[in-house]
Every structure is written in structure tokens, then in C-alpha cells.
Amino acid sequence: MKPTSHATGSAAEPLDLETFLPYRLSVLSNRISTAIARVYARRFGLSIPEWRAIAVLGRFGPLSANGVAGRTYMDKVRVSRAVGRLLERRLIERATDTADRRRSILRLSPEGFEILAAVAPLALDIESRLSAVLSAKDRANLDRILKLLDRSAETFLEKAASSP
């Protein structure tokens, strides 16, 4: 695809943004995410963080706020704000964990389950339309490749971000 250059130092390769993987992922992901966000906002008044919280609480709830954060890769600030809004709208319910009173116990309310039941098919439909251009083999490959990239990002990007 491209010769592995590993920091040749001088201004070697021209670096075309169009072929730069992080850039391409960012553009694609943003396009998809903002389009979906618009749909969720217009039809259900939900932001992406709120939608994510509902999805994991529906599937794995009840969970603490930390539990939600862990399953959505959102930081605790984002989760806290999403939870706050969902509580206002009574789509989730919050109790305090009696065993550890720092922790809260979050679960979907009946209305929350209703919203989930309404959003889920829409989400799945968006996904299936989006990937309708891919063959079964493509989808399998993409799945595998994304997993590989995930791990790759995990292993070296974190340390790259904190090294000199």
C-alpha cells in the first residue's frame, strides 16, 4: 500500500491527507456520527452520550455511572452529564448503593425502555443500510481489522501521547 517509512527525518514523503488513515477514519466517523446524532436529536431529543447510556443500561443494567463509563468508553464527566439529563427526563432511575454509598445504581425506567425499544430498530437499520454496500466477507474483514486497530491504538498511542 505504501512503503513503511518510520520517521525518515527529512521531508521525504509528500503526505497526502486523503490517504492518511487517521484522517480518513475521522472524516468518515464524524460524518456518520453527526448524521445519526441529528436523527436521534430530532426524533427522540437524545444526544449521542445519552443514547449510549440508554443502550448499555438496557442491555447490561443496572450499572453504576462508572459501569456505564466502562462500557461506553466515555469519561465520567460525560456520563455524569448524560445521566443528569436522563434523570430529568425520567428515562432512568437512580438509587444509592447501600453497600457503598459513593456508588449509584442506575437503571432504565419503563419510559426508558420504551425509548430504547423505539431507537434500537432505527439504529440497527442505519447500520444495515450503511454496511449494505459491503459483502459478508467485507464485513467480517472489517470487524477483524477494527479489532486489530483497536488493540494497536491501545498499545502504542497511549505511550506516544505521554513520551517526550
Add this chain to the structure above:
Amino acid sequence: MKPTSHATGSAAEPLDLETFLPYRLSVLSNRISTAIARVYARRFGLSIPEWRAIAVLGRFGPLSANGVAGRTYMDKVRVSRAVGRLLERRLIERATDTADRRRSILRLSPEGFEILAAVAPLALDIESRLSAVLSAKDRANLDRILKLLDRSAETFLEKAASSP
């Protein structure tokens, strides 16, 4: 990978976030982008929009602000702000197009080229490390799949976002 469900209506599939393509793309892309953004910011004081502007001006400049926007998929507001900061730092130069005085003509300054020459190998290195876990065939497949998804997103997401 998963049966194509196309809006079955009722609360059929459980919808696991972990397997939801838009979510996975978003998490992966955000992780990569924020890690890279940190590196650029710490080492060069550049934000992602600034870096993108430099990259396309180095490769295709001189360009108008609109030209930069078109080649980076950033909207004109973002470009305007990035350009403003780069002008302050004298990494780019701006002239007015005499043929159409609404237009500006942007080009990298010598210092801008220096920064580009410093950043580009770093960027390429990040990319090659990131995709080092992929085989040549994987990379080719990913390239093709991303193009397909791009077109797929373009064709139906836009209208999905504006339909009832």
C-alpha cells in the same frame, strides 16, 4: 456477521453497542485522533484543524480558504479560525485575490514549510505504527472498505438526516 434486519419494528434484536459499527468507528477514531492531537499540540502547538490546513497548503497550495475547506472536509468556520491562528504565528501568508477580492490566497510561509517538514514524518510514523498490525492485504481491504463506506454514508445519511 449479523442478519440484515432492516427495521423489524418491535424490540427485536438486543443491540449490543460493542458490535454497532458507527459506535466502533467513533470510539476508534476518537482514540486515535485525541492521541495524535496531544502529540501535535505538545510538540508543535498545533490543533488538528491547523495541522490539516498546513498539510493541504503544503501539498496543494496556494489555495483559497474555501479550497482548504474542500480538501479537508472542514467547514468554513473551522478553516477560518485555523487560518487565523496560523496567520498569527506566521506559518502561512495571506494575500487577496486581485481577480476576486472576496477570495484570499493562502500559502505556507518558509516557517510553515519547516513545520510541515517536521510534522509529516511524525504523522507518517504514527500511521505506519498504527497499521503495522495489518497485513498488506488487510490494508488494501481496509482502503477499499473505507471508500465504500464513505460513498454509502454520503448517499443515504444526508437524506436520512433531513427526512421526517
Add this chain to the structure above:
DNA sequence: CGATATTAGTTACAGATGAAACTGATTACC
């Protein structure tokens, strides 16, 4: 030619974001 529409780019505003500071509760450990 002159009124109107369109385009390039900037500014104002409102909301989202993450880092860091903070509060209250729990654990570790002497």
C-alpha cells in the same frame, strides 16, 4: 445600468467537551 441573489469569509452565540479541582464516602495501614 441597477436591483437582487449568491459567494467568500468573519463574527456572535449557544452548547459540548475534557482537564483539573472539588466533595463525600471508603479503604489502607500504622
Add this chain to the structure above:
DNA sequence: GGTAATCAGTTTCATCTGTAACTAATATCG
């Protein structure tokens, strides 16, 4: 038991973001 360290979650602050409104210049079309 009591102090220090840690943890769950919230709030603050400074920054980034997109939408919409705006300015200035050009194009359109009578």
C-alpha cells in the same frame, strides 16, 4: 481508632464546535 490515600461522582473553567447572522464583493438578469 485515626490519618492518609483512593475512589465515585459533580462542578468549574477554558476551549472547541456548528448554526446562524453578518459584511463585503461579485454575479445575474431585467
